[in-house]
Amino acid sequence: MQLTPPLPPPGPIRLFVTGGTFDKEYDELRGTLYFKDTHLPEMLRLGRCRLEVSIRTLMMVDSLEITDADRSVIVQNCRHCHERRIVITHGTDTMVETARALAADVRDKTIVLTGAMIPWAFGSSDGLFNLGSALSFVQSLPAGVYIAMNGRYFNWQKVRKNRETGVFEEIP
Amino acid sequence: MQLTPPLPPPGPIRLFVTGGTFDKEYDELRGTLYFKDTHLPEMLRLGRCRLEVSIRTLMMVDSLEITDADRSVIVQNCRHCHERRIVITHGTDTMVETARALAADVRDKTIVLTGAMIPWAFGSSDGLFNLGSALSFVQSLPAGVYIAMNGRYFNWQKVRKNRETGVFEEIP
Amino acid sequence: MQLTPPLPPPGPIRLFVTGGTFDKEYDELRGTLYFKDTHLPEMLRLGRCRLEVSIRTLMMVDSLEITDADRSVIVQNCRHCHERRIVITHGTDTMVETARALAADVRDKTIVLTGAMIPWAFGSSDGLFNLGSALSFVQSLPAGVYIAMNGRYFNWQKVRKNRETGVFEEIP
Amino acid sequence: MQLTPPLPPPGPIRLFVTGGTFDKEYDELRGTLYFKDTHLPEMLRLGRCRLEVSIRTLMMVDSLEITDADRSVIVQNCRHCHERRIVITHGTDTMVETARALAADVRDKTIVLTGAMIPWAFGSSDGLFNLGSALSFVQSLPAGVYIAMNGRYFNWQKVRKNRETGVFEEIP
Numbered sequence: 001m002q003l004t005p006p007l008p009p010p011g012p013i014r015l016f017v018t019g020g021t022f023d024k025e026y027d028e029l030r031g032t033l034y035f036k037d038t039h040l041p042e043m044l045r046l047g048r049c050r051l052e053v054s055i056r057t058l059m060m061v062d063s064l065e066i067t068d069a070d071r072s073v074i075v076q077n078c079r080h081c082h083e084r085r086i087v088i089t090h091g092t093d094t095m096v097e098t099a100r101a102l103a104a105d106v107r108d109k110t111i112v113l114t115g116a117m118i119p120w121a122f123g124s125s126d127g128l129f130n131l132g133s134a135l136s137f138v139q140s141l142p143a144g145v146y147i148a149m150n151g152r153y154f155n156w157q158k159v160r161k162n163r164e165t166g167v168f169e170e171i172p
Numbered sequence: 173m174q175l176t177p178p179l180p181p182p183g184p185i186r187l188f189v190t191g192g193t194f195d196k197e198y199d200e201l202r203g204t205l206y207f208k209d210t211h212l213p214e215m216l217r218l219g220r221c222r223l224e225v226s227i228r229t230l231m232m233v234d235s236l237e238i239t240d241a242d243r244s245v246i247v248q249n250c251r252h253c254h255e256r257r258i259v260i261t262h263g264t265d266t267m268v269e270t271a272r273a274l275a276a277d278v279r280d281k282t283i284v285l286t287g288a289m290i291p292w293a294f295g296s297s298d299g300l301f302n303l304g305s306a307l308s309f310v311q312s313l314p315a316g317v318y319i320a321m322n323g324r325y326f327n328w329q330k331v332r333k334n335r336e337t338g339v340f341e342e343i344p
Numbered sequence: 345m346q347l348t349p350p351l352p353p354p355g356p357i358r359l360f361v362t363g364g365t366f367d368k369e370y371d372e373l374r375g376t377l378y379f380k381d382t383h384l385p386e387m388l389r390l391g392r393c394r395l396e397v398s399i400r401t402l403m404m405v406d407s408l409e410i411t412d413a414d415r416s417v418i419v420q421n422c423r424h425c426h427e428r429r430i431v432i433t434h435g436t437d438t439m440v441e442t443a444r445a446l447a448a449d450v451r452d453k454t455i456v457l458t459g460a461m462i463p464w465a466f467g468s469s470d471g472l473f474n475l476g477s478a479l480s481f482v483q484s485l486p487a488g489v490y491i492a493m494n495g496r497y498f499n500w501q502k503v504r505k506n507r508e509t510g511v512f513e514e515i516p
Numbered sequence: 517m518q519l520t521p522p523l524p525p526p527g528p529i530r531l532f533v534t535g536g537t538f539d540k541e542y543d544e545l546r547g548t549l550y551f552k553d554t555h556l557p558e559m560l561r562l563g564r565c566r567l568e569v570s571i572r573t574l575m576m577v578d579s580l581e582i583t584d585a586d587r588s589v590i591v592q593n594c595r596h597c598h599e600r601r602i603v604i605t606h607g608t609d610t611m612v613e614t615a616r617a618l619a620a621d622v623r624d625k626t627i628v629l630t631g632a633m634i635p636w637a638f639g640s641s642d643g644l645f646n647l648g649s650a651l652s653f654v655q656s657l658p659a660g661v662y663i664a665m666n667g668r669y670f671n672w673q674k675v676r677k678n679r680e681t682g683v684f685e686e687i688p
Contacts, residue, residue, distance in 0.1 A: 021544075021547060024547075026634055026635065026638055028537075028633040028634055028682055029679070029680070029682050031537060031540075031549075031578065031607075031609075032549070033547075033548070033549065043301075044323075046296060046297075046298060046301065047298050047301030047302070047305075047322075047323060048289060048298045048301075048321075048322050048323075048338075048339070049301070049322060049323035050322035050323060050324060050339060050340075051322075051323045051324060053323075062547065091547075093547075117220060117544040118542055118544055119542060121638055121639070121640070122542055122637060122638050122639065123295065123467060123637070123638065123639030124218060124637070125218075126218060126219050126220045128300040128301045128304070129215075129218065129219030129220075129221070129300045129301070129303060129304035130219070130304060131301060131304065132300070132301035132302060132303065132304030132305035132308070132323065133219075133304035133305065133307065133308040134308075135305065135323050136304070136305040136306075136308035136309045136312070136320070136323070136325070137308045137311075137312060139309075139324075139325070140308070140309060140312035140313055140325070141312055148308070149220075150219075150220050150221060150222040150223075151216075151219060151220075151221035151222060151223045151225075151304065151307050151308070152222060152223060152311075153308070153311070153312070163545070164545070166220075166544055166545050167220070167222055168222075193372075193375060196375075198462055198463065198466055200365075200461040200462055200510055201507070201508070201510050203365060203368075203377075203406065203435075203437075204377070205375075205376070205377065234375065236375075263375075265375075289372040290370055290372055291370065293466060293467070293468070294370055294465060294466050294467060295465070295466065295467030295468075295639060296465070296467075335373070336373070338372055338373050387645075388667075390640060390641075390642060390645065391642050391645030391646070391649075391666075391667060392633060392642045392645075392665075392666050392667075392682075392683070393645070393666060393667035394666040394667060394668060394683055394684075395666075395667045395668060397667075461564060467639065468562060469562075470562060470563050470564045472644040472645045472648070473559075473562065473563030473564075473565070473644045473645070473647060473648035474563070474648060475645060475648065476644070476645035476646060476647065476648030476649035476652070476667065477563075477648035477649065477651065477652040478652075479649065479667050480648070480649040480650075480652035480653045480656070480664070480667070480669070481652045481655075481656060483653075483668075483669070484652070484653060484656035484657055484669070485656055492652070493564075494563075494564050494565060494566040494567075495560075495563060495564075495565035495566060495567045495569075495648065495651050495652070496566060496567060496655075497652070497655070497656070510564075511564070511566055512566075
């Protein structure tokens with residue numbers, strides 16, 4: 001017996017890509033990390049994802065380099081897209097700042113930001129775990145702005161990244 | 173502004189391991205697939221998971237070989253564990269049958285079954301994506317028995333595995 | 345100062361594929377191992393190999409299933425190809441038998457057989473190491489039939505696979 | 517029938533580690549590449565290598581930062597170790613300079629330098645292929661100083677790295 005009614009089907013999901021560790025690659029001629037194309041389509045294929053997901057790359061930057069103008073681009077895209085469920089891949093260092101900007105301006109949508117500590121192009125990335133997590137929370141959480149990291153979700157105003165451990169923590 | 177109240181913290185999660193493709197390994201002396209130990213702790217570490225998760229291996233079998241007695245072991249463990257949120261890793265072929273047995277006997281708990289199409293020991297597994305997904309749904313869905321595969325969740329009585337495509341589908 | 349003269353350039357290399365653990369894949373619908381296409385071109389690309397290598401797939405079988413007729417196909421191909429340096433990927437269980445057949449019939453060519461203990465499609469395969477090794481020995485060893493496994497090369501008449509450890513060993 | 521005599525067994529091999537792309541890792545707190553410990557023992561295990569190899573880390577640096585003093589350390593270690601077969605892992609950018617220094621001072625030993633274009637910690641590294649290759653050439657080439665990259669070996673005085681393609685090329 002199931003006491004609560006089944007949730008309504010979640011509908012289409014928008015996936016905005018902004019770069020971050022998720023999509024860093026190794027430039028073998030220079031020996032440095034850089035951004036080329038997003039790995040998100042490949043990751044969704046690997047996860048055998050059958051959700052209705054539309055991907056759009058807004059920018060490809062390290063989150064330490066995201067400006068107010070960039071944040072405004074992210075906010076405007078979230079406001080004006082027709083989907084009510086949005087996942088954003090984002091560098092972890094300023095993820096909370098972007099979440100705050102979104103919460104100030106976007107209503108009635110479920111927005112989940114996620115990222116990775118290790119680039120997907122590395123074999124040992126946490127990215128696929130986090131992507132599965134973010135896509136699941138976005139289907140099942142009520143409207144609001146959330147961060148999905150470390151298997152958990154956090155309301156945007158109750159979380160910070162601990163810079164010494166790399167772990168996202170709840171704040172009172 | 174956020175219109176809906178934040179969900180209460182999900183509390184501890186129980187993770188029951190039953191085997192399935194998730195945990196298949198390659199036996200290099202015999203050239204066949206077999207089960208040794210579960211990879212779940214390693215996968216949680218890779219995903220940098222910080223949830224309160226207790227893992228218990230109930231069995232290590234291919235789901236085509238799960239008997240009624242095995243199912244009873246799974247049901248009893250779900251009934252009697254003190255956690256109210258449970259994830260079960262399970263072979264995909266008979267995942268729906270086990271879900272049905274759980275729904276008949278376990279109430280007031282959120283149970284999410286998940287699996288993998290490719291063994292975790294293979295580099296290209298969907299397992300990490302599915303694990304991130306199942307751990308997220310179990311925190312955010314109401315009591316009931318669900319299957320989490322392909323980025324989606326399904327109520328146990330509305331899903332089947334399409335044997336020709338390997339994809340889980342909703343049934344009316 | 346270098347006392348010995350540089351070796352002449354090795355010329356083109358022929359790579360014959362016969363299957364074996366190297367090329368086993370996981371059939372996600374049946375949950376079993378099977379053969380599809382060879383992974384050799386992908387492996388050469390990953391190794392950034394710039395040798396002049398021509399690949400030809402002769403068969404795609406487990407080496408326990410190689411028949412005398414199959415061996416004859418391998419021998420004829422080695423005799424009649426115009427390259428004088430040949431690498432053969434082969435299942436490890438009967439690699440020595442095929443080497444013996446080659447030594448009886450092919451002269452004046454350097455032939456190196458190699459294989460893998462773990463399928464390449466698994467992330468933790470020894471295949472790329474063995475391929476790099478075989479392609480190097482074939483350039484630098486004199487005419488003869490050799491097995492390259494475990495970082496070593498063996499003259500065909502002085503080696504056996506230890507079935508209990510999976511390691512190739514020299515025999516007196 | 518085999519026309520040429522079998523080569524004598526190659527004896528013990530010394531493996532000197534100097535860093536380079538081979539051993540770069542991703543620092544997940546800083547988002548940069550750095551050196552920690554060498555991955556060589558793990559790589560030899562993965563390749564199921566059964567050669568008698570002694571590993572010694574001489575330095576852990578990017579090859580663009582190798583100084584004349586560092587090169588002198590490498591040369592002295594190659595001169596004074598008792599093994600006559602030596603593999604050196606080294607960044608690719610100045611590998612040829614180190615080879616030149618070795619050729620000027622070390623005689624009667626077979627020395628093979630190798631490296632990687634992609635860090636081993638990345639899933640798609642060429643490192644394992646190159647390691648298999650270098651360990652094979654060092655067993656089968658006469659005394660001299662060589663570079664093993666791209667599946668080929670080069671005499672030290674006849675090779676350069678093409679900085680635009682990342683490929684090692686023979687020079688006349």
